[in-house]
Amino acid sequence: MRERVIGAAQMGPIQKSDSREAVVSRMLALLDRAAAQGCDLVVYPELALTTFFPRWYMEDQAEIDGWFEREMPNAATRPLFDRAREHGIAISFGYAELTPEGHHFNTSILTDRQGNIVGKYRKVHLPGHVEYDAARDFQHLEKRYFEPGDLGFETFDNEGTLMGMCICNDRRWPETWRVMGLQGVELVMLGYNTPSVNSQNRGEGLSKRLYHSELSVTAGAYQNATWAVAVAKAGVEDGFPLMGGTIIVDPDGFVVARTTGEGDELIAAHCDMERCQFGKTTIFDFARHRRVEHYGRITSQTGVER
């Protein structure tokens, strides 16, 4: 038995006018709830500090940069790191990162239980588009505001548990999970901001979108024999609905805890990391069963080729 008590801190909507400080105070309240439930790790959503700003088309770089953090922790988020340290809780959350060199990434960090940043991930699979798209019901400009992550899918030994991160759309790509699985990952953490309707297909509504998200996370967990935590920012943000559906998934691909609403909501689960071993040593014992000689296309080509 090698147990972690994992909290998934779903957040309700953040409006354009909400300050970082107001958002962090909500994150602190979720952290206190997690402490009361005995959590030693809490995972927050993607872009946890602001509204999902890529829905807005902007041309003014100063305005764009206003959504980004130039250092982490910073004045607004330091109380979160301090409270996490007091509780002895490791945390992971997403934010827009502007590096000293001027690069823009959609980033997540991971701390140990002493509030030290021990892992960083920058989103690799950016969805959406670069230019204003009048054909969409709303914009999804991640490819405009962010560069693809340059860190790959690293894993981090965080106090005896091998942890990895990905963000939102990354969860739909089996490559994301497999690259971490090939490092022996035991827990994959991810946050998301997923619109409740498809901007390019009005017929694809909430139930379908929730299904696709859960399908991707449960398959990734099962096929790599890893725990997974997928955490939503949900509710009506700036007038646009985001889905909930936060889940904690076991290494067999079964959901063990889920949120019920679209507001700030903390769910927790006792997760024994040893449970990853059965899958990793039997049906998904990669060394015994994978046949890389037939996988060449996966890395040798990007798009479809006959």
Added chain:
Amino acid sequence: MRERVIGAAQMGPIQKSDSREAVVSRMLALLDRAAAQGCDLVVYPELALTTFFPRWYMEDQAEIDGWFEREMPNAATRPLFDRAREHGIAISFGYAELTPEGHHFNTSILTDRQGNIVGKYRKVHLPGHVEYDAARDFQHLEKRYFEPGDLGFETFDNEGTLMGMCICNDRRWPETWRVMGLQGVELVMLGYNTPSVNSQNRGEGLSKRLYHSELSVTAGAYQNATWAVAVAKAGVEDGFPLMGGTIIVDPDGFVVARTTGEGDELIAAHCDMERCQFGKTTIFDFARHRRVEHYGRITSQTGVER
């Protein structure tokens, strides 16, 4: 609209003592039912002509080879090819293949609507083990009797539909689906013989096993925007239970038809191949979204490496 009417021909158990001829007569009955429902393609299970013989430990090579086909079609299976041609139905089914060079494969073939073999697949991901394993509740000796397939995951333009095959355990490996997805596959066909309980974990029973199978197939279909047909050999075979759970899945990952029992059972669905286009040109437009520079481990290493 580019419609195929696809039949999934689930088969009930085949006992050790059943002749090829008796099995083929059951396959003919399923084919006639498919014709009556207007099918132009019928998919049968893995090792459709015999019992799932890898559950038996054998040392005598002549006895082993008795489960294999040395040519296809052969005397026993020719009536199936003939009837398929009469109905104008393309078929796919699995069998144990012994090549003129003496190689043993777990194979599936695909015909066009004129009964010509237009595609062949040899199972890549062989589950199980090589030597007798006293720790298991029953044996699963695929790694003993078969060599890993040497043809990779090819796709075949079969009268205007791009089709691919895999077999049983292959469906649990996202690499299987992705290699075909990277060729633009529109329909993945697979058969399976899956025990209703895990030979290494008695607590993993039917409902869990069905869930894992469906999870793998629906995720593979969704993440590659392809139709999928997964067909069971089911029921109590030689005293050992095999699960059913035959499904036809749309390119959105939703099950559109499923069997209800564990016997010979034909289900059919009208499948518009054009429905693959939405996923392939938006969220899973590989050329726009994949980042192969971060996938290196998938082909450069077989097992887990930190």
